[in-house]
Amino acid sequence: MLKLRVRANLKCPKHPSFDPARNGGRGGVKGGCIICQCLCDLWLAGEKLNFEVRLLVERASPPPKHWPAIARAELKRR
Numbered sequence: 001m002l003k004l005r006v007r008a009n010l011k012c013p014k015h016p017s018f019d020p021a022r023n024g025g026r027g028g029v030k031g032g033c034i035i036c037q038c039l040c041d042l043w044l045a046g047e048k049l050n051f052e053v054r055l056l057v058e059r060a061s062p063p064p065k066h067w068p069a070i071a072r073a074e075l076k077r078r
């Protein structure tokens, strides 16, 4: 069993309005600010974590019963 729980509200003291998701990730960092770059790294890690969790949930879920048997067998092979 894996339990993950992280909740944080983080912002750069120099650029408090910088949001990696809305400001273009690393491309939106002003003046090479190291704090904003760290925020980008954390944001990307969060996106990857969300992707991996969704993938695991998808793989761990049984295929719908209305799917044809061949489709369910294909899903098991992955």
Ligand SMILES: [Zn+2]
Residues within 6 Å of the ligand: 012, 013, 014, 015, 018, 033, 034, 035, 036
């Ligand atoms: Zn900054």
